[in-house]
Amino acid sequence: MENPFAEGENRIIRPPGTAIVIFGATGDLTHRKLIPALYNLAYDDYMPSNFVVVGAARTPLSDEDFRKNLFESVKKHSRRTINDELWQRFSQNIYYQQLDGTSLESFVKLRERLQSLEKKRAETLNYLYYLATSPSFFGPIATNLRGAGLVEDPKAAARSTSLIIEKPFGHDLASARELNSVLRKSFAEEQIFRIDHYLGKETVQNILVFRFANGIFEPLWNHNFIDHIQISFCEDIGVGSRAGYFDQSGILRDIVQNHLLQILALLCIEPPYSLSDADAIRDEKVKVLRAIRRLKPEDVARQTVRAQYTKGFVNGESAIGYMEEKGIAATSQTETFAALRLEVDNWRWSGVPIYVRAGKRLAKRITEISIAFKRAPESLFRGRQVGELDQNILAIQVQPNEGISLKICSKPPGPRLRVRPVVMDFTYGHSFGVPSPDAYERLLLDSMKGDASLFTRDDEIEEAWDLLAPVLEQWALPAGGKVARPPLHTYEAGTWGPAAAATLLKEQKHRWRRL
Amino acid sequence: MVDTQYSYTPTALGKISDTLTSIFAELQGEDAVYNRSANCNLIILVSGPQRLPALEQLIDALSLAHPSRFFVAFPDPSTSTVQASISARCHGLSKTEHVCSEVIRLSAAPAAFAGIPSVIRAHMLTGMPTEIFLYDPDVDIALIRAVAPLADSIFLDSQSFSTNFQKLAELLPLTRTVVDFSWVGLGVWREELKLGVNRCAAGLGRPQVRSIEIGFEGPSAAQPGALALLFAGWVVNRLGAAVLECGIDNCIRLCGADGSVIELKFVGSRSDQTERLSRVRLTLEAAGKEFTVEMLRAKLLETTVSGKDVHRATRPFEDESFEGRVRRHFFIGESLANYSGAVRVALKIRESLQSH
Numbered sequence: 001m002e003n004p005f006a007e008g009e010n011r012i013i014r015p016p017g018t019a020i021v022i023f024g025a026t027g028d029l030t031h032r033k034l035i036p037a038l039y040n041l042a043y044d045d046y047m048p049s050n051f052v053v054v055g056a057a058r059t060p061l062s063d064e065d066f067r068k069n070l071f072e073s074v075k076k077h078s079r080r081t082i083n084d085e086l087w088q089r090f091s092q093n094i095y096y097q098q099l100d101g102t103s104l105e106s107f108v109k110l111r112e113r114l115q116s117l118e119k120k121r122a123e124t125l126n127y128l129y130y131l132a133t134s135p136s137f138f139g140p141i142a143t144n145l146r147g148a149g150l151v152e153d154p155k156a157a158a159r160s161t162s163l164i165i166e167k168p169f170g171h172d173l174a175s176a177r178e179l180n181s182v183l184r185k186s187f188a189e190e191q192i193f194r195i196d197h198y199l200g201k202e203t204v205q206n207i208l209v210f211r212f213a214n215g216i217f218e219p220l221w222n223h224n225f226i227d228h229i230q231i232s233f234c235e236d237i238g239v240g241s242r243a244g245y246f247d248q249s250g251i252l253r254d255i256v257q258n259h260l261l262q263i264l265a266l267l268c269i270e271p272p273y274s275l276s277d278a279d280a281i282r283d284e285k286v287k288v289l290r291a292i293r294r295l296k297p298e299d300v301a302r303q304t305v306r307a308q309y310t311k312g313f314v315n316g317e318s319a320i321g322y323m324e325e326k327g328i329a330a331t332s333q334t335e336t337f338a339a340l341r342l343e344v345d346n347w348r349w350s351g352v353p354i355y356v357r358a359g360k361r362l363a364k365r366i367t368e369i370s371i372a373f374k375r376a377p378e379s380l381f382r383g384r385q386v387g388e389l390d391q392n393i394l395a396i397q398v399q400p401n402e403g404i405s406l407k408i409c410s411k412p413p414g415p416r417l418r419v420r421p422v423v424m425d426f427t428y429g430h431s432f433g434v435p436s437p438d439a440y441e442r443l444l445l446d447s448m449k450g451d452a453s454l455f456t457r458d459d460e461i462e463e464a465w466d467l468l469a470p471v472l473e474q475w476a477l478p479a480g481g482k483v484a485r486p487p488l489h490t491y492e493a494g495t496w497g498p499a500a501a502a503t504l505l506k507e508q509k510h511r512w513r514r515l
Numbered sequence: 516m517v518d519t520q521y522s523y524t525p526t527a528l529g530k531i532s533d534t535l536t537s538i539f540a541e542l543q544g545e546d547a548v549y550n551r552s553a554n555c556n557l558i559i560l561v562s563g564p565q566r567l568p569a570l571e572q573l574i575d576a577l578s579l580a581h582p583s584r585f586f587v588a589f590p591d592p593s594t595s596t597v598q599a600s601i602s603a604r605c606h607g608l609s610k611t612e613h614v615c616s617e618v619i620r621l622s623a624a625p626a627a628f629a630g631i632p633s634v635i636r637a638h639m640l641t642g643m644p645t646e647i648f649l650y651d652p653d654v655d656i657a658l659i660r661a662v663a664p665l666a667d668s669i670f671l672d673s674q675s676f677s678t679n680f681q682k683l684a685e686l687l688p689l690t691r692t693v694v695d696f697s698w699v700g701l702g703v704w705r706e707e708l709k710l711g712v713n714r715c716a717a718g719l720g721r722p723q724v725r726s727i728e729i730g731f732e733g734p735s736a737a738q739p740g741a742l743a744l745l746f747a748g749w750v751v752n753r754l755g756a757a758v759l760e761c762g763i764d765n766c767i768r769l770c771g772a773d774g775s776v777i778e779l780k781f782v783g784s785r786s787d788q789t790e791r792l793s794r795v796r797l798t799l800e801a802a803g804k805e806f807t808v809e810m811l812r813a814k815l816l817e818t819t820v821s822g823k824d825v826h827r828a829t830r831p832f833e834d835e836s837f838e839g840r841v842r843r844h845f846f847i848g849e850s851l852a853n854y855s856g857a858v859r860v861a862l863k864i865r866e867s868l869q870s871h
Contacts, residue, residue: 314633316528412846514641514642
């Protein structure tokens with residue numbers, strides 16, 4: 001071991017002194033998520049004792065005006081109520097720097113500003129760059145940071161310099177590789193934190209604890225006992241103000257490629273050799289993504305469903321169809337719903353279908369993982385007015401109410417032998433007495449500490465794109481071409497998606513879980 | 516007994532979950548815990564607001580037997596958009612612990628009715644069984660069709676469908692399971708017939724039924740209602756017989772599984788009460804000997820099996836009120852195994868009777 005004092009010292013919660021530079025500081029993400037998350041970290045006393053937050057964007061703003069704007073956002077979006085004294089202390093560490101992401105000169109000024117702030121604090125701060133910008137700026141910003149001397153060698157420097165980027169990480173395999181290649185010209189892979197906020201959710205982190213800290217589940221976690229798995233991401237909202245972006249990407253790229261495949265990977269990984277080494281978990285996730293059987297072009301129509309919502313009702317309110325949304329191309333073939341049947345082709349998971357679905361304008365907002373166990377033999381209950389025994393379902397709800405439930409069969413009280421499903425529930429609020437922190441809080445804290453366990457590595461991104469490549473190719477086939485393009489189905493807004501999604505499961509006598 | 520009934524609180528559609536939470540926060544007392552306890556989603560479809568007062572009794576009875584998240588949906592011409600109001604029903608498990616069902620009332624003018632299924636979908640308890648309760652037979656079939664895909668089973672009382680029995684035929688394909696409280700109420704008659712036939716056929720092989728007579732009493736003596744039809748449907752279906760032709764006086768000729776002719780006759784008598792069976796008589800033949808199994812409604816259900824010997828048996832009727840049958844289904848359960856077949860044949864019998 002290089003550092004003889006490191007062993008056993010893994011209790012550090014408060015990160016070292018850090019300067020966080022947020023590019024795209026006037027944007028929605030900064031106001032709704034990043035600053036409220038940092039404020040909540042300060043509230044819980046997790047922020048470094050010495051930190052600065054520098055907001056950088058094109059708009060000219062004074063430090064004071066920037067703070068005022070942020071105060072309004074934090075009031076609106078923080079999960080904690082505003083404590084005036086804390087806000088005063090917290091906000092005194094926030095600064096604003098006007099910056100053009102494509103101009104090296106701007107970055108030189110940024111360096112001078114950081115150096116001056118650091119000097120005032122008389123402490124060497126780590127530099128953490130958060131790119132809350134359009135992906136088109138990722139390359140130029142990374143290059144200019146390097147050009148301005150704001151990136152240091154991770155092995156040799158006294159301070160760490162890291163880059164956080166938000167999805168999308170490319171729009172297909174080639175562009176993801178290109179992006180990775182551009183970023184690595186300026187930063188080493190270990191300095192790049194690709195954020196997938198789903199990995200910051202408590203229930204998603206709990207997947208590993210649940211699997212590996214409970215003696216009763218891991219022995220069942222394989223094809224001998226698990227019948228199938230469903231991962232559902234359902235939103236009741238439409239595309240809203242993201243129409244322009246969404247119509248270019250679709251839900252497969254926007255949600256499945258990142259959030260849902262990450263969840264799938266965590267569900268299916270082999271035990272990593274350590275939970276302290278970020279790469280130990282990420283290596284295992286890559287193995288899972290690599291083991292998912294690639295679809296042949298002819299499988300795509302059979303194993304995937306895509307659809308667009310039409311007008312309908314969502315929670316009693318009328319909702320317009322996708323094609324009527326502002327900013328959607330009249331000829332749009334973009335899917336707002338995607339469902340896939342996948343299979344992890346390895347020893348543990350052979351023959352277990354994994355159904356993944358994601359959609360907008362569905363009946364309600366819910367993200368859930370459900371693990372359906374194989375049915376018990378029914379012979380004992382035949383002729384006893386029991387009907388078909390329900391499957392035991394282990395459901396992990398990721399949002400809105402993070403928690404875990406287990407559906408079991410039970411005999412209702414009374415003189416007859418009958419069977420009814422009942423649910424054992426665990427919710428974070430009820431069990432731990434506190435609501436779960438926002439995912440960004442955990443991810444920002446980890447990134448300040450330099451822990452990349454909950455961030456996505458370049459090879460994970462590339463494997464995920466590689467997996468979806470045949471689907472994207474088939475879905476993008478021209479209409480009326482030699483090879484038939486899989487149909488774009490429709491579904492009424494406020495329902496659970498197109499009928500074809502149910503058909504996807506029928507072949508194996510499965511049904512989507514009613515959410 | 517339901518001991519706490521929280522009055523209906525109007526709420527915006529987007530606030531249904533929050534309002535439920537706040538109701539339960541208000542209910543909590545220093546000395547008692549009120550648990551939200553629902554083991555299913557129960558969607559009650561009602562034909563109009565005029566039925567709501569009577570429905571409250573049913574909700575009380577159901578919440579005792581079957582704690583649920585209730586959705587009560589009905590058309591209300593006085594409102595143009597979907598309206599929601601929320602209530603809770605609790606009963607004590609002990610002095611300190613109460614179990615509560617949640618009630619979400621949803622109403623809309625018929626023109627806005629299409630929005631109601633979406634509210635139900637948005638608030639269903641995840642992964643729990645979902646059931647539809649057809650409170651009255653006049654519920655718009657379009658609404659039933661819109662909601663049916665959400666449910667595993669439909670509860671109804673075919674007795675209330677006596678004037679619209681054909682509607683049952685439309686409902687059957689919509690769901691995997693129909694729980695008919697008339698069927699539940701007939702359980703004691705089916706059980707006694709089974710035991711009676713056991714007695715006369717003991718050691719003689721499968722008996723051949725020669726005639727079936729079903730007596731009923733109710734507001735109309737002219738034609739059998741749902742109960743008599745359902746029972747006849749069950750008997751004929753179990754015999755594997757087919758309806759041949761209708762004769763006069765509610766008499767039907769059946770073709771038995773062995774090709775023999777079986778006579779089915781309904782005998783009605785008028786009474787002011789709701790329809791009920793008064794008598795069932797089967798004539799059978801086994802090993803060349805003739806038997807009769809006769810069941811009569813008296814204070815008790817009296818069964819006489821006559822052949823070489825005469826056997827008599829009595830059995831008390833169970834609570835035949837609607838609430839009683841509901842309780843019986845949820846507390847004790849009832850076989851639903853042959854229900855669909857019975858309804859299909861009952862519909863054929865009715866068609867045959869009407870065509871005459």
